[in-house]
Amino acid sequence: MKLSGDNLAASLSRQLSSIYLISGDEPLLVNEAADAVRARARSQGFTERELHVVERGFDWQALLANSKAMSLFAERKIIEIRMTNPTPGEQGADAIIELATEPSADNLVLIVTGKMDGRVQGSRWVSAIEKHGVVVQIWPVELARLPAWIRDRLAKQNLKADAEAATLLSERVEGNLLAAHQEVEKLALLLPPGPVSADTIIDAVADSARFDVLQLGDAAMKGNAARALRVLEGLRGEDVEPPIVLWALNKDLQWIARC
Incomplete structure (x- = not known):
């Protein structure tokens, strides 16, 4: 089976x-x-x-x-x-x-x-x-499914996150499911049972997103400027060398040129 x-x-x-x-x-x-x-x-x-x-x-x-x-x-x-x-x-x-x-x-x-x-x-x-x-x-939890995954995990802790809060938390831990799990557990310790707002997430959750250079090219090729800039900022925070970032973008541009 x-x-x-x-x-x-x-x-x-x-x-x-x-x-x-x-x-x-x-x-x-x-x-x-x-x-x-x-x-x-x-x-x-x-x-x-x-x-x-x-x-x-x-x-x-x-x-x-x-x-x-x-x-x-x-x-x-x-x-x-x-x-x-x-x-x-x-x-x-x-x-x-x-x-x-x-x-x-x-x-x-x-x-x-x-x-x-x-x-x-x-x-x-x-x-x-x-x-x-x-x-x-x-299978990894895809980005589009991550807010629902987070809401489900919070619900098991008797915490009800609204859509804005779940989306915000997913952005802060994107690419790092273990960090998402840890943040859910931390919220369960800090908060009483009940609703969780975006303001609560802002106050309580560290920005633990983890990116790689391939995600930058993917966002750029899809025309998603906001996400591309967020990935780029994450790569800068992780001290990824600029030549590696340029290599990833150049690879995608060469693929487009061959199409």
């Missing part, structure tokens, strides 16, 4: 699979998805957790042997595998396929990795997890 991060909670409430693969390049959302799987597993009696970090020379056979060994206290366990690179190699692929196709009632396997490209998504080990377990793909 393949799911988006938004559908994971509903899936967990219905059924707990024997193996999960969570991938994406947004650390906050990836970690929250992994937390949700762990919490559901613990509620089902998986009280022990083993963490394996895959690095060069990682011993996949030792992991398989360990997964088949009974705990000293016969506890059900979560076998968590963290891969910085979503390409485990042949030995790793074979081991993951075995974990997926020969599940143990006493183990839940949780694999967490970065964003997978199309080639990796079509690999045999990912296909095995999709067939026998759950593949969760985490």
Whole structure:
């Protein structure tokens, strides 16, 4: 089964699979998805957790042997595998396929990795997890969706932000979802339950927006002058070298010239 991060909670409430693969390049959302799987597993009696970090020379056979060994206290366990690179190699692929196709009632396997490209998504080990377990793909929150995402997060803290407040906060944390999460938590600590206005955001929230040079070219090519100037100001604040900014703009201009 393949799911988006938004559908994971509903899936967990219905059924707990024997193996999960969570991938994406947004650390906050990836970690929250992994937390949700762990919490559901613990509620089902998986009280022990083993963490394996895959690095060069990682011993996949030792992991398989360990997964088949009974705990000293016969506890059900979560076998968590963290891969910085979503390409485990042949030995790793074979081991993951075995974990997926020969599940143990006493183990839940949780694999967490970065964003997978199309080639990796079509690999045999990912296909095995999709067939026998759950593949969760985490996508970044797009700029247009960020105000709604923020309002939803604030609502869970019993704070009701109006459209202006949510938009303002999204502008101040644009490109930095972790900063958005932190600001929501800070507002929950500072404010009583109830409405949140734009004036409150101005007083309480630091400007944590994070930009890259490609966003500048994108805004400029779309004719969005206000956003282009905001991105440019953010790049200046981050001490991005002018030649890098010029390179990005020149790249887009050359692309237009070829069209």
